[in-house]
Amino acid sequence: MEFSEYFPIWNQLKPWQQETVSAKVTFRTVKKGAMLHSGTDCTGLLLIKAGQLRAFILSKEGREVTIYRLFDRDLCLFSASCVLRSIQFDITVTAEKDTELWIIPADVYKQLMEQSAAVSNYTNEIMASRFSEVMWLMEQIMWNSMDKRVASFLLEEAAIEGADLLHITHESIANHLGTHREVVTRMLRYFQSEGMVRLSRGAVELTDRTKLELLSEV
């Protein structure tokens, strides 16, 4: 499978634009845990062939909160924040699974955007979509209690993995949600006492989805 089959608006590029992009993209394979982007680097846009990435923000004290995840065929824009001068925040991107991806250099993409309304409008849609995820997250943080957020997170993970047994640590859940490990551990023990999950070393098993869903609903 080629880059052209993964780049969503390939057919809207002119032949010479297709040539330029093809000549400039690089293909990479990274292992689970690899850091792909951090801070103000202008790494370029990441187009995922297969795998899973996580974008998060980091506090000065090292606390994390996941702002979105990227799956097959997703394009990561904010790893190339130099493309848009109004982007004034830094994200970190790491691989949550072994991942194959293409990197589109920021200057190449920026030129495409300037030349082509189609590329620019597509970029608008990506940004609007990430913006919506962040607004959802902010609403969760503002108005929802941590029990609902942990329940939602477990259900989301189970949906991503297609399994009820999640190999994930309390520390890692805390990093996704921007809270402390102790808070997550306390919540999971409460869930276990209510029969919603079963805890074991390095794993959480969902044992009552219906109850978790009821809890996660706002």
Place this chain on the structure above:
Amino acid sequence: MEFSEYFPIWNQLKPWQQETVSAKVTFRTVKKGAMLHSGTDCTGLLLIKAGQLRAFILSKEGREVTIYRLFDRDLCLFSASCVLRSIQFDITVTAEKDTELWIIPADVYKQLMEQSAAVSNYTNEIMASRFSEVMWLMEQIMWNSMDKRVASFLLEEAAIEGADLLHITHESIANHLGTHREVVTRMLRYFQSEGMVRLSRGAVELTDRTKLELLSEV
């Protein structure tokens, strides 16, 4: 002063595009407190000639949090969320001061974006700029304590008003910050005891900016 002098990329529109937009925009004058947009309505883009608007999100329980403000020459994009199908959140926009503005119908703007890379890229920059404000806000909510947030808010208000005496209620501050009035009142009383503000009915006066600035710094 005409619309053409306020619309930032007027000169990048083709003459027939300029004609279409001119024919379709409407000019409005609204009083302080007026609601300009709410929920999923596709009100159109708001271009501010003079005044001040506030965009906020609303919880089911009626709690508010300000996500950004708009001043002279600013363009409000999310009051026309139907322009971009990936926008999946609702904001409310009200006038914080008497405001004169133009409304650009969503379908007119959408057509411009599709035709013109300049308009689309400009839209990208606006969205990136709002996105950055929301990310800043989220970082504040996640990592910063309420004392810092109240101090920052008072300093920002003083900058907007160009005055140290702010005619604002505790309720209104709470609505900006997404918290409860009691929390704000407690914090302001503490600030007063530290000599940073002086409280009176319906007003907060900043009496020690340096101390507030020290407090607000992360």
